[in-house]
Amino acid sequence: MHYKKLIVAAAMAALCSGAYAQNPAEAAEAAAKAIAEAPVQEAPAPKPVYWTRSLVLDLGFNQTGLVNWAAGGYNTVALAASLDGKINYAKDLTKWDNRLQMDYGFFWSADKATILQKSTDRIYLESKFAYKTSKDSKWDYTAGLDFKSQFSDTWGDYDKDSEGKWTGKDLKSAFFSPAYLNLALGMQWTPNEWFNINLSPLAGGMVICTDERDPLRKTYGMPETEPGSGIYRPVLFQFGAQVKANAMASINDKFSVETQLVLFYDYINRPRYSGFPIRVNWDNKISWMISKLFKIGLNTWLIYDPFVAFDDIPDGNAFGKVQFKEFLSINFTWSIANKK
Numbered sequence: 001m002h003y004k005k006l007i008v009a010a011a012m013a014a015l016c017s018g019a020y021a022q023n024p025a026e027a028a029e030a031a032a033k034a035i036a037e038a039p040v041q042e043a044p045a046p047k048p049v050y051w052t053r054s055l056v057l058d059l060g061f062n063q064t065g066l067v068n069w070a071a072g073g074y075n076t077v078a079l080a081a082s083l084d085g086k087i088n089y090a091k092d093l094t095k096w097d098n099r100l101q102m103d104y105g106f107f108w109s110a111d112k113a114t115i116l117q118k119s120t121d122r123i124y125l126e127s128k129f130a131y132k133t134s135k136d137s138k139w140d141y142t143a144g145l146d147f148k149s150q151f152s153d154t155w156g157d158y159d160k161d162s163e164g165k166w167t168g169k170d171l172k173s174a175f176f177s178p179a180y181l182n183l184a185l186g187m188q189w190t191p192n193e194w195f196n197i198n199l200s201p202l203a204g205g206m207v208i209c210t211d212e213r214d215p216l217r218k219t220y221g222m223p224e225t226e227p228g229s230g231i232y233r234p235v236l237f238q239f240g241a242q243v244k245a246n247a248m249a250s251i252n253d254k255f256s257v258e259t260q261l262v263l264f265y266d267y268i269n270r271p272r273y274s275g276f277p278i279r280v281n282w283d284n285k286i287s288w289m290i291s292k293l294f295k296i297g298l299n300t301w302l303i304y305d306p307f308v309a310f311d312d313i314p315d316g317n318a319f320g321k322v323q324f325k326e327f328l329s330i331n332f333t334w335s336i337a338n339k340k
Contacts (some may be wrong), residue, residue, distance in 0.1 A: 086100075098127045104122075186199045299326065
């Protein structure tokens, strides 16, 4: 383009100067010929982009204050934050997708003023490598890794200590207690952009419970060091088959629904009850952007784990109960990166 500008300028100068020396028509013809014969410099091809990145932060807050409120109640403050980060790579037949989701929320209530009670807590990391069977195929060879745990202790109830301060009792979970680490090899079918299903006949995993406090290791199915010893190991090794299905749909970039269903069957361990022998994790995320910076979100989690024990079940069946949790929030949303 620079060469062409120089030729045009030279041609214009020649036209102006030559107007006195020759016929103006001849000068114009010469200038047009010079422009037409000027070398054209093509714009450089755009550099290929193989990585895509996005990071979204959500922050939700609510507060209740009561003064001489006849109907009763307590002053409360609640705060919840979440992070959803993605780093993906795609080149030719190869793809590598990585996603980290973290959620944490707590609330303070005047009736238990000495503690913060947790409302949500999750760490979920997924990494999947895929290689297409052919350029136009909808099937990929895949290797997937996922990790799930939480940040802090979760208590089932609270009680006052000798000094009158509220403390947690009936421990339900803790950091890395439990933690789930899985590696799955198989194939993935992707018929369209919004749905895929991964079939992994070879899936190995570990259920980890590093905390030694009672009754965590027993609750999450850790094996005993010796039968009847009452001392439990920190890790339960598993080997089996896994099916993971993902679907996502959005409307006008404002309303989106995302769901993931994971089924795992353990070949080598058998549940300690006669029931459905497959672990189920079903996560759902619904988001509605009501403005550029504010979003209404609804998350649900359904778990069915035949190895998790419930000692307080009245019907006597301590294992294999459906667990369900939902979290509704109005969030300030900040997308600090979304690049291609």
